[in-house]
Amino acid sequence: xxxxxxxxxxxxxxxxxxxxxxxxxxxxxxxxxxxxxxxxxxxxxxxxxxxxxxxxxxxxxxxxxxxxxxxxxxxxxxxxxxxxxxxxxxxxxxxxxxxxxxxxxxxxxxxxxxxxxxxxxxxxxxxxxxxxxxxxxxxxxxxxxxxxxxxxxxxxxxxxxxxxxxxxxxxxxxxxxxxxxxxxxxxxxxxxxxxxxxxxxxxxxxxxxxxxxxxxxxxxxxxxxxxxxxxxxxxxxxxxxxxxxxxxxxxxxxxxxxxxxxxxxxxxxxxxxxxxxxxxxxxxxxxxxxxxxxxxxxxxxxxxxxxxxxxxxxxxxxxxxxxxxxxxxxxxxxxxxxxxxxxxxxxxxxxxxxxxxxxxxxxxxxxxxxxxxxxxxxxxxxxxxxxxxxxx
Amino acid sequence: xxxxxxxxxxxxxxxxxxxxxxxxxxxxxxxxxxxxxxxxxxxxxxxxxxxxxxxxxxxxxxxxxxxxxxxxxxxxxxxxxxxxxxxxxxxxxxxxxxxxxxxxxxxxxxxxxxxxxxxxxxxxxxxxxxxxxxxxxxxxxxxxxxxxxxxxxxxxxxxxxxxxxxxxxxxxxxxxxxxxxxxxxxxxxxxxxxxxxxxxxxxxxxxxxxxxxxxxxxxxxxxxxxxxxxxxxxxxxxxxxxxxxxxxxxxxxxxxxxxxxxxxxxxxxxxxxxxxxxxxxxxxxxxxxxxxxxxxxxxxxxxxxxxxxxxxxxxxxxxxxxxxx
Numbered sequence: 103x104x105x106x107x108x109x110x111x112x113x114x115x116x117x118x119x120x121x122x123x124x125x126x127x128x129x130x131x132x133x134x135x136x137x138x139x140x141x142x143x144x145x146x147x148x149x150x151x152x153x154x155x156x157x158x159x160x161x162x163x164x165x166x167x168x169x170x171x172x173x174x175x176x177x178x179x180x181x182x183x184x185x186x187x188x189x190x191x192x193x194x195x196x197x198x199x200x201x202x203x204x205x206x207x208x209x210x211x212x213x214x215x216x217x218x219x220x221x222x223x224x225x226x227x228x229x230x231x232x233x234x235x236x237x238x239x240x241x242x243x244x245x246x247x248x249x250x251x252x253x254x255x256x257x258x259x260x261x262x263x264x265x266x267x268x269x270x271x272x273x274x275x276x277x278x279x280x281x282x283x284x285x286x287x288x289x290x291x292x293x294x295x296x297x298x299x300x301x302x303x304x305x306x307x308x309x310x311x312x313x314x315x316x317x318x319x320x321x322x323x324x325x326x327x328x329x330x331x332x333x334x335x336x337x338x339x340x341x342x343x344x345x346x347x348x349x350x351x352x353x354x355x356x357x358x359x360x361x362x363x364x365x366x367x368x369x370x371x372x373x374x375x376x377x378x379x380x381x382x383x384x385x386x387x388x389x390x391x392x393x394x395x396x397x398x399x400x401x402x403x404x405x406x407x408x409x410x411x412x413x414x415x416x417x418x419x420x421x422x423x424x425x426x427x428x429x430x431x432x433x434x435x436x437x438x439x440x441x442x443x444x445x446x447x448x449x450x451x452x453x454x455x456x457x458x459x460x461x462x463x464x465x466x467x468x469x470x471x472x473x474x475x476x477x478x479x480x481x482x483x484x485x486x487x488x489x490x491x492x493x494x
Numbered sequence: 495x496x497x498x499x500x501x502x503x504x505x506x507x508x509x510x511x512x513x514x515x516x517x518x519x520x521x522x523x524x525x526x527x528x529x530x531x532x533x534x535x536x537x538x539x540x541x542x543x544x545x546x547x548x549x550x551x552x553x554x555x556x557x558x559x560x561x562x563x564x565x566x567x568x569x570x571x572x573x574x575x576x577x578x579x580x581x582x583x584x585x586x587x588x589x590x591x592x593x594x595x596x597x598x599x600x601x602x603x604x605x606x607x608x609x610x611x612x613x614x615x616x617x618x619x620x621x622x623x624x625x626x627x628x629x630x631x632x633x634x635x636x637x638x639x640x641x642x643x644x645x646x647x648x649x650x651x652x653x654x655x656x657x658x659x660x661x662x663x664x665x666x667x668x669x670x671x672x673x674x675x676x677x678x679x680x681x682x683x684x685x686x687x688x689x690x691x692x693x694x695x696x697x698x699x700x701x702x703x704x705x706x707x708x709x710x711x712x713x714x715x716x717x718x719x720x721x722x723x724x725x726x727x728x729x730x731x732x733x734x735x736x737x738x739x740x741x742x743x744x745x746x747x748x749x750x751x752x753x754x755x756x757x758x759x760x761x762x763x764x765x766x767x768x769x770x771x772x773x774x775x776x777x778x779x780x781x782x783x784x785x786x787x788x789x790x791x792x793x794x795x796x797x798x799x800x801x802x803x804x805x806x807x808x809x810x811x812x813x814x815x816x817x818x819x
Contacts, residue, residue, distance in 0.1 A: 143772055184765050190632070190721040195525065198646075199765060202521035216723045219634045223720040227644065238631050245635040285621055287630035287723065 131169060131176045134435060136161065136422060137200035138183035139193065139211030139221060140414075146188040149213045152412035154183045157210055159401055159415075160422035170426045173434050179426070182206060186217040193217025197224040197232075207231065207437050208429075210254070210421040213414060215241060215287055222251045229437050231428075231444065233421045235414075237291045242466035250441055252460070252470040254421050258292045258337065258364045259465055261385055261476050262299045264492050265363050268478060270303045276333045276359055278306040280326035282319070282347065283338040285311035292338040292364055300335075316343075319350045327356055337364035337385075345374025352378035359383060366413045368479065368486050373410060379481045386486065387455065387476040388416050394453025416454050423452045424472075445469070459494050511654060515647050524646040526762050531653035532715050533754045535660040537738040539707035541750035542664055544739055545673075546697050547680035548598070548605050551732045552613035553708050556586040558620060558727035560709025561716035562627055565636050568717075575639035579713045586709025587702050594701040598694060601683070613729050620724045632723025639717050649718055656714060660707045665747055667703070676700060741782050743789025752790050756782075 138157045140150030161179045164170060169178045182204050184196040193212050200206045201224055209225060209232045212218045218236030225232040226246035234241055237257045244251070269276060279300055283293035289311060297307045308329060312322060326334065334351055336344050344362055348371060351360060362371075362384045372379045390399055398419060402411055427450055429435060432443035448459040455474035462471030473494035479486050515524055536553060543550050564582030567573050573581075597608050620627045627633070643649045667673050678686040679693050687693045716722045738757045743749025764774055786793040 189725050190719050190723050191715075191726060194719055194721075195529070195762065196765065198522045198525040199762070202525070203523075215631060216721060216725060219721045220719055238634070240631075240634040285630065287632070287725075290621075290624065290630045 131178050133180050134170070134177035134208075134429075135180045135182050135204060135206045136425065137204065137206040137209035137211075138181055138418070139186045139196050139200070139209060139217065140183070140213045140418075141188035141217075142183075142185035144188055146214065148412055149414050150185065150188075152414035153211055153213055153418040154181075155402065155406055156415035156418035156420075157181050157183065157422050159398065159405070160419040160426075163401075164422070164426055170430055172429050172432065177429075177435070179422075186212045186214075186221070188212075188214050188217060190216040190220040194220035194224060197221035201225060201228045201230050207435065208425050208440075209233070210418055210425065212236065215291060219244070222246065222249070226250050231425070231437050231441055233424060235417070237288070239466060242462060242468055242470050249468065249470070250437060252444065253462075253472060254424075255417050255472055255474060256387060256476055257471070258296055260461070260471065260473060261387075261492065262296055262363055263302070265385060265478050265490075266299050266303050266305075268490055269361070270305070273333075273359060276305070278329075278331045279308070279333045279335050279361075280329070280331040281307055281309045281335045281337075282322060282326070283309070283311055283336065284314040284316075284340075284343065286314045289314070289338040296335070296337055296363060314343075317346060319347050320354055323347070323351050323354045323356070327354060331358070333359040333361060335361045335363065337362050339365060341365070341367035341370035342374060345371045345379075348375040348382055349378045368481065369410045370412075372481060372484065372486075377484075380484070382481045383489075384479055384481075385476060386413075386479045386488070387474060388413055389454075389456075389475075389477070389488070392453055392456075398454065420452060420454055424450065424458075456493065461494070512651075515650055521646050524650050526759065527650045528646060528653045528718060530755055530758045531650065531657040532711055532718070533735075533738070533758050534657045534751055535711040535714075536708055536735050537742075537750040537754040538661045538664045538747060539704040539711070540735045541739055541744075541747055542667065542676075542700050542704040542707075544736075544744055545668065545676050545680055546700050547601070547683065548697070549736055551606055551610040551729060551736070552616070553705070553735050554727040554729070554731035555613040555616035556590060556705040556708040557712030557715070557731070558616055558724070559586040559589050560712030561722055561727070562620065562633075562712075563709070564713035565633055565716050565722050566626070568637060569633065575637075575717065578717075579639075579710065582713035583706050583709045586712070587706035590702045590705035591698070594698040594705075595694065598697045598701060610729055610732075613727075613732055617724050617727055617729075620727070627724075628722075630724060632721060634721045636716055636720045636722055638720070643717075653714060653718070656710060660710065661747070661751065663703070663707070667700075668747055672696070737779070739789075741779070741786075741789055743791030745788065746791050749789045749791040756790065 138154055140153035141147055142150045158181055161181050165178050169176045182200060184199060186193040186196045193216065200209055207230050209230060211234060212221055213235045215236035215238035218234040218241050219238060222232055222234065222244055226249050229250055232251040233254045234251055235254050242253055281293055281297050283289035293309060297309045300307045308326060308331065310322060336347055348360055360382050364385055366384065366386045368384050368386060389395060398416060399411060402415060424447065428440045428444035428447060432439040445460065449457045451457040458472055458474045460469040460471065461473045463469045475491060475493050477488045478490040479488045515527060536557065540550060540553050560582035563585035564578035567578035567581040568575055593612065597605060600608055621630050638644050639652065643652055675691045675696055678691055679696060683693055734757060738753030739750050741756055742753025760775060760778060767774065
């Protein structure tokens with residue numbers, strides 16, 4: 103046998119081994135698609151982009167760690183993310199496509215109530231697990247006889263009363279509060295329950311709505327100041343509007359407290375309001391000092407630049423990890439088993455939010471509301487300082 | 495086109511519309527089918543108003559009246575869906591009969607502006623009236639017309655039946671003596687009036703019929719989506735219906751239908767291209783309007799005429815107006 107023939111045989115043998123190995127790897131590692139929904143157009147684009155990027159980073163991290171194993175198979179995760187247009191019709195159409203065309207069984211999103219309410223009307227009958235946002239109580243209090251949807255993080259019904267109680271006990275000068283909110287789904291969903299929560303704690307509340315898109319708030323602010331309010335509260339506003347309002351409140355000469363119990367986007371507000379943000383107090387649920395959170399921020403900035411990070415990014419990152427953990431614990435990709443595992447996921451901690459747990463039986467009739475640690479923070483010297491930590 | 499060819503084409507189209515859902519199990523395609531059928535009702539009904547020479551930017555407001563009328567009748571009064579549908583459709587017609595005689599005296603940009611403002615007033619009334627309409631959060635858990643219609647394929651046939659009724663009614667009106675009077679009003683209101691056409695009365699009748707059909711669409715859409723919120727009835731929705739007519743071709747009912755198919759399917763086909771979908775969508779819309787000023791229907795006619803014309807015969811004009819079909 104000549105040297106060339108031996109060389110050919112050896113090359114062929116090595117090639118065959120590689121081929122067999124790669125075929126085995128292909129067989130052993132299948133793909134599991136995870137669906138994502140959020141607004142990628144219109145006013146809510148920054149929220150949808152943050153959600154998409156959070157999911158993308160989570161899937162990259164999970165795949166880098168070898169994927170997820172269930173039922174003796176290892177799955178590589180793949181993200182399929184669609185624009186829900188932040189509307190009911192858009193949410194339904196996007197969910198229909200994920201569920202019935204892409205055959206996806208696990209969805210994180212949508213972000214807002216109208217698309218979430220429409221999407222779960224598609225996902226629940228199809229036994230698809232959906233981790234949605236959307237503050238409307240109907241997201242959990244829906245008509246599905248056997249629901250498969252959960253809510254991804256705290257709403258104002260969970261964090262509002264404890265923070266307001268803390269304000270009453272610690273900020274004794276505050277007695278009369280002006281609550282300014284946009285007259286849309288978000289504003290109406292959060293402002294009225296929040297006003298009720300303030301009233302229950304003995305505060306006097308002046309609630310006023312304005313049309314979303316308003317940029318000049320000074321007349322409204324002056325009207326409130328003329329009524330001798332001790333504090334302003336503007337939950338339900340976008341970070342852009344909240345920053346502008348904060349700036350205009352200080353420019354109008356108001357020196358009292360300004361709160362936002364909800365809409366945790368303090369970085370964006372500081373950037374817009376600048377020095378006027380000093381003393382601003384807000385609800386917050388990400389502790390960027392935690393090691394995993396710090397690593398996530400660095401990974402995000404390395405991939406997407408050093409811009410401001412929306413709180414939806416870590417929330418959706420966490421959502422993918424929750425889904426992966428439930429699949430691992432169920433040791434199956436059957437949604438019935440994964441749902442059962444998801445319901446028992448209390449105490450799960452990936453190092454961003456601390457241990458989480460399901461609550462909601464009393465408020466919504468089902469324990470499908472995720473509760474995670476949250477904070478009441480204050481801007482001091484341009485930095486966010488956590489002044490009170492609330493644990494579930 | 496001969497009568498026999500028209501009948502054959504019509505029968506063939508009907509067979510395709512009835513049979514295609516059975517050729518695929520893809521529920522998403524059935525969903526797109528439902529959206530096309532429901533949107534066709536809105537586009538064709540707006541086409542009626544356009545054929546009298548008016549561009550209305552408040553068609554979505556009448557859809558809202560139909561939707562809220564129907565849903566409140568079913569959910570608050572506990573009455574069955576057919577009653578809700580009738581109440582919603584009737585409410586839209588009543589509203590049209592109330593404002594029509596006033597706004598239809600305006601023409602051109604004044605009519606466009608007043609209808610846009612009216613649409614905003616209706617939307618704001620829905621947002622402000624939280625106790626009745628649920629405000630910005632809307633109404634959820636809206637029941638289907640019947641449990642059988644939880645199946646998307648079944649809903650497609652319901653939507654198809656109503657779309658056939660609406661489009662058939664529009665075609666019948668446009669093909670009648672009344673339709674010819676509408677064209678006369680569009681082409682020259684004063685001249686039509688001098689010829690004995692009761693212009694305002696005709697325009698109000700058309701407006702009421704078109705708005706009632708929009709209300710019907712709103713009702714069907716609400717019971718399909720299971721969620722009802724004011725953003726479904728914004729000025730953008732009305733504008734989209736106008737764009738459908740412009741893209742398809744404003745001179746023919748076929749144009750409105752082609753525009754509806756185009757405008758529903760295109761975003762769905764592009765949904766997968768998350769990052770560039772709106773650029774592609776905008777570019778296609780721009781190209782369609784720039785290079786086909788008479789709409790897709792006129793461009794198709796132009797191509798057909800060119801293919802069938804003798805080599806030395808001149809090509810027909812690209813944009814044609816005044817077609818009575």
